[in-house]
Amino acid sequence: MSAALPLIRRYRILGSIGRGGMGEVFLAEDETLERRVAIKRIAAPLAAEGAARSRFLREARAMAGIEHPHVVRVYAFGEAEGQPYIVMEYVEGETLAVRLTRATRLAVEDALRIAREVTQALAAAWTRGIVHRDVKPANILLDREDHVKVADFGLARPPRGEDSEATGSGSVVGTPHHISPEQARGEETGRLLARDRAVRDARWAETVHGREPGGGDGPAPRGSAPADPRHLSRRASWCGDAR
16 A cells, blocks of 8 residues: 555545545545445645634535435544544546536536536535535536536535634635635625525536636626526526426
């Protein structure tokens, strides 16, 4: 085993499958239950930061609290070698981002199905007062049967009354091109759910039109998403109601 791979009791680390700003994701074998899992470990420099640790734990709690077939399941949370980690469901497939590099746009029927499943996943989070705040193709996984699994709740807004310091009240969080106008302005209050809904609509437009909303380096301005937003809202609302 490479020295770069973590040592975590009960899990045999098979290799790295992803890396991001918060840390790295590994493919592992659960030696007790004999199944493959994904383990997300916080980066060493962040492990000493209280805010980063709080945010990481909140991500695990948010995902664990949402029981839905289109949300990646969390199995465990722990710490090894001084670095916290999350044990999650391993989704064999690809991200929507990867899919869009291969086929720059999707058929309307496929885009509608993906939008419906993303909406159902976000709705399950919304019912618990959790707002994702980073809905983008890289965080939408597609399994071998082409069903959606929404991942990465690292920027999620926790339910009212829980600690929100880890993402910073009033701060701008999210990925450029993939945040709503309200989010780009750092607005809070009752617009929280509108953020996820607006970005969800833009994601649907992106899959059909084959380009990012805004098209620049900064947050997408109001009205910049392709197609008529009223039309998108009607289609996305239909997706959310469909079963």
